[in-house]
Amino acid sequence: MKKESVFMIAAICLMACSQATQVKQVTASGEVLDFNVDGLEVTWIQDNAGLRLMPVRLFPEADSALIDSLGVRDGVPSSVSTFLVRIDGKKLLFDTGLGGQSGNLLRRLDSIGVPPSQINYLFITHFHGDHIGGMLNGDTVVFPNAQVYASQPEYDAWVVNAEPGQNLQQINTMKAYESNLHLFSFGDTLPMGVIAIDAKGHTPGHTAFQCGRLLVLGDLMHGAALQMVNPQICASFDADKAATVESRQRLLKYAIDNNLIYVGMHLPPLKAEMFE
Numbered sequence: 001m002k003k004e005s006v007f008m009i010a011a012i013c014l015m016a017c018s019q020a021t022q023v024k025q026v027t028a029s030g031e032v033l034d035f036n037v038d039g040l041e042v043t044w045i046q047d048n049a050g051l052r053l054m055p056v057r058l059f060p061e062a063d064s065a066l067i068d069s070l071g072v073r074d075g076v077p078s079s080v081s082t083f084l085v086r087i088d089g090k091k092l093l094f095d096t097g098l099g100g101q102s103g104n105l106l107r108r109l110d111s112i113g114v115p116p117s118q119i120n121y122l123f124i125t126h127f128h129g130d131h132i133g134g135m136l137n138g139d140t141v142v143f144p145n146a147q148v149y150a151s152q153p154e155y156d157a158w159v160v161n162a163e164p165g166q167n168l169q170q171i172n173t174m175k176a177y178e179s180n181l182h183l184f185s186f187g188d189t190l191p192m193g194v195i196a197i198d199a200k201g202h203t204p205g206h207t208a209f210q211c212g213r214l215l216v217l218g219d220l221m222h223g224a225a226l227q228m229v230n231p232q233i234c235a236s237f238d239a240d241k242a243a244t245v246e247s248r249q250r251l252l253k254y255a256i257d258n259n260l261i262y263v264g265m266h267l268p269p270l271k272a273e274m275f276e
């Protein structure tokens with residue numbers, strides 16, 4: 001199978017249930033893309049610059065034959081992605097990317113006329129640096145008007161149970177947002193009807209969010225081309241592999257059973273052709 005086919009596999013799986021989905025606009029940059037899920041306005045915003053390939057050595061369970069058959073020997077197509085959803089005049093942001101010099105979220109929000117002060121709700125899938133890195137600029141809060149939602153088990157793992165001197169980014173970030181921080185349990189319904197779904201494994205409190213027919217999978221997949229063929233394959237940085245596999249299988253089945261559109265923070269970049 002040629003490498004181009006891998007992009008198509010990911011695209012087809014990503015948008016398997018996309019009949020009711022329409023692309024409204026695609027920017028010239030190709031790094032921001034709007035689509036509509038049953039009236040829900042969704043904007044995919046790529047945080048990283050350029051092409052991102054995940055090295056196959058990060059997927060130790062993937063055998064050579066599968067890697068070669070998919071044409072991903074040089075790396076599995078990936079991204080660092082965030083998602084903006086607009087409902088009832090409110091702006092919801094799912095994760096914040098890398099921040100610092102590497103993150104492009106703010107630049108790309110600016111390109112669509114959304115200053116960070118307009119973000120009303122911030123939903124955090126987990127506390128790795130490529131998801132919370134954009135919350136602070138130095139010590140300054142980037143989203144001053146956002147109510148922030150994170151899972152209690154994630155907060156406990158990184159902040160409450162931190163070893164002395166460890167997890168400083170997580171602790172500093174959550175402290176900076178303390179007055180607007182809301183900790184939820186799996187299964188809770190959050191503002192704007194967002195449902196927090198147990199997706200633990202990658203981290204102890206890793207959460208997927210459902211918003212209407214949109215399902216935000218967070219880091220359930222880092223090498224979608226491999227993991228859609230074989231959901232048992234984990235990335236080496238999935239903390240609890242058995243729990244990750246259980247979450248991945250359960251949520252993919254949930255998406256298919258309920259005709260949901262699923263997106264993820266490390267799925268390959270979205271392209272307009274995927275919606276045709």
Ligand SMILES: [Zn+2]
Binds near residue numbers: 128130131219265266
């Ligand atoms: Zn990540």
